[in-house]
Amino acid sequence: MARTTARRPQTATPAQEAAADRTLDPRKAAILEAVVTEYIGTAQPVGSGHVARASGVNVSSATVRSEMAALEHEGYLVQPHTSAGRIPTDKGYRFFVDHLAEPGVLGPAQRQKVSRFFAQVHGEMEEMLERTSGLLTDLTSYAAVVVGPGHESAAIRSVQLVGLGPRLALVVVVLADGAVEKRSFDLSADADDELVGRAGAHLAAHAQGVPLPGLAPPPATGDHAVDAVVDAASAALSELASSGEADHVFVGGPSRLAGAFEAVETVRSVLAILEQQLVVVSLLRDVLDRGLSVAIGAEHGFEPLASCAVVVAPVWVDGHDAGAVGLLGPTRMNYPQALAAAHMVGERLGERLGGTLGAMSAAPPDAGDPGDRRRRGGRRGGG
Numbered sequence: 001m002a003r004t005t006a007r008r009p010q011t012a013t014p015a016q017e018a019a020a021d022r023t024l025d026p027r028k029a030a031i032l033e034a035v036v037t038e039y040i041g042t043a044q045p046v047g048s049g050h051v052a053r054a055s056g057v058n059v060s061s062a063t064v065r066s067e068m069a070a071l072e073h074e075g076y077l078v079q080p081h082t083s084a085g086r087i088p089t090d091k092g093y094r095f096f097v098d099h100l101a102e103p104g105v106l107g108p109a110q111r112q113k114v115s116r117f118f119a120q121v122h123g124e125m126e127e128m129l130e131r132t133s134g135l136l137t138d139l140t141s142y143a144a145v146v147v148g149p150g151h152e153s154a155a156i157r158s159v160q161l162v163g164l165g166p167r168l169a170l171v172v173v174v175l176a177d178g179a180v181e182k183r184s185f186d187l188s189a190d191a192d193d194e195l196v197g198r199a200g201a202h203l204a205a206h207a208q209g210v211p212l213p214g215l216a217p218p219p220a221t222g223d224h225a226v227d228a229v230v231d232a233a234s235a236a237l238s239e240l241a242s243s244g245e246a247d248h249v250f251v252g253g254p255s256r257l258a259g260a261f262e263a264v265e266t267v268r269s270v271l272a273i274l275e276q277q278l279v280v281v282s283l284l285r286d287v288l289d290r291g292l293s294v295a296i297g298a299e300h301g302f303e304p305l306a307s308c309a310v311v312v313a314p315v316w317v318d319g320h321d322a323g324a325v326g327l328l329g330p331t332r333m334n335y336p337q338a339l340a341a342a343h344m345v346g347e348r349l350g351e352r353l354g355g356t357l358g359a360m361s362a363a364p365p366d367a368g369d370p371g372d373r374r375r376r377g378g379r380r381g382g383g
Contacts, residue, residue: 024076024099027057027059031068031071032088032095034046035088035092036092036093037054038054039088039332040332043332046086048064048068068086071092075092076095088331088332090297090298093297093331094299104335104336104338105336106337106344111344113138114135114344114345117131124180125179125353126148129146129148129248132250132252132349133145133252135252136252136325136342137253139345140327140341142253142338143256143274144253144325144328145249145274145327146248146323146324147248147249147280147323147325148250155209155210156173156210156211157175158208159173159174159208159233160200161196161203163192163193166190167191168185168186169232169233170182170184170185171184171236171237173212173237176318183236183237183240185232187229189225195225198223198226199233202230203233205218212237213242215234215237217231251280254271257270261307270304270305270328279302283295286301287310287312288312293339293343294309296309305328308330309335310327311327311339312324312325312326312342313325313339313343313346315346315349315350315353317353325349
C-alpha cells in the first residue's frame with residue numbers, strides 16, 4: 001500500500017538489537033522490569049531506592065545503582081539530565097514486552113463489558129466498527145483504531161437487485177468478509193419487479209464465490225430486457241470494484257492523546273497521522289506483516305510517531321483477513337493491558353462479523369435512499 005508520509009531509513013531497529021542481545025541475567029532483567037513497570041505507572045524517572053524495594057529484586061540499593069548504570073550503558077535505560085532516576089528506552093520496552101511482561105488479562109468487569117457490547121451491538125458493519133473503536137478506548141484510555149476489511153480478495157456471498165423506480169435499481173452485494181456494498185444504477189428502459197428479479201437471479205448465479213474485482217459480465221440469457229438489466233448491474237459492480245476507495249478506518253478517543261503526551265507538538269503530529277487513512281492502514285498492516293503485535297518508537301518507522309507505541313491485533317472472519325484493531329499511545333503504555341484488550345476485542349469482532357453473514361445474505365436488502373452508497377472513510381468515534 002502506498003505511503004503518504006516519510007519513513008525513517010531502516011537501519012537496525014530496537015527490536016532487532018534486542019533480538020541480537022538477549023544476554024541479560026535474571027537480576028538485570030528483574031531490575032529492568034521494575035523500572036519499566038514503575039515508569040509506566042508514574043511517568044516519573046525511577047530511582048534505585050524504589051527498585052531495590054520492588055518484588056523480585058532482592059538486592060541492595062548500591063547493587064541496583066550499579067546494575068542500572070550497566071543497563072544504561074547497554075541501551076536499555078536512559079538518565080534524564082534533570083533527575084537522578086532513569087527511564088526505559090525503546091530497547092528497554094522491547095525487552096520488557098518480549099521477555100518480562102506476563103500475558104495481560106482483562107479484569108472481570110472489562111471482560112463482561114466486552115461480552116455485553118458484542119451481544120448488544122446492532123446496525124451495519126460501519127456502525128459496528130465505529131462503536132468498537134470507542135469500546136477499545138474505554139477499556140484502555142488510549143486512542144483506538146479499527147480498520148475494516150479490504151475487499152480485494154473477499155468472495156461474493158450473494159447479490160440482489162432491487163427496483164427503486166421504473167428506470168432505477170439498486171445492486172446489493174454481501175461479501176464473505178461481512179461487508180455489504182450498495183450502488184444504485186440507471187436502466188435504459190422501464191423494468192418491473194419481476195424483470196429485475198429475473199435479472200438479479202441470473203447475475204447472482206454467476207457471481208457467487210467470485211471476488212468482486214474479478215467478476216466478469218455473465219453470459220447473455222437471450223432475453224433482451226433481462227440482459228439489459230444484467231449489463232447495467234454488472235457495470236455498477238465494476239464501478240464498485242474499481243472505485244479505489246480506502247478501507248474503513250475508525251478512530252476512537254483522539255482526545256485522550258492530549259493527556260498522554262507532555263509536548264503539544266507531539267499531540268498535533270499524532271492527530272495529523274490519524275487523519276491520514278492510508279498511513280493508518282499501512283502502519284497497522286506493516287506491524288502485522290512483520291509478525292509483531294507491538295511496535296515501539298522508531299520500530300514502525302514513522303517519524304511523527306517516534307514517541308509512540310502501537311499495539312495491533314488482526315481480525316479474522318471465516319479464515320479471511322477482515323481488518324485489524326489497534327491502540328496508539330505513549331511508549332510507556334500499559335502493554336499487558338493493551339495487548340489483552342486488542343486481542344480480545346479483535347477476536348470477538350471477528351466472531352461477531354462472521355455471525356452476521358448468514359443473516360445479511362438471507363435478509364432482503366434495505367433500499368434506503370436511492371443515492372445512498374456505502375462510504376468508506378474515517379468517521380470518528382469515541383471520546
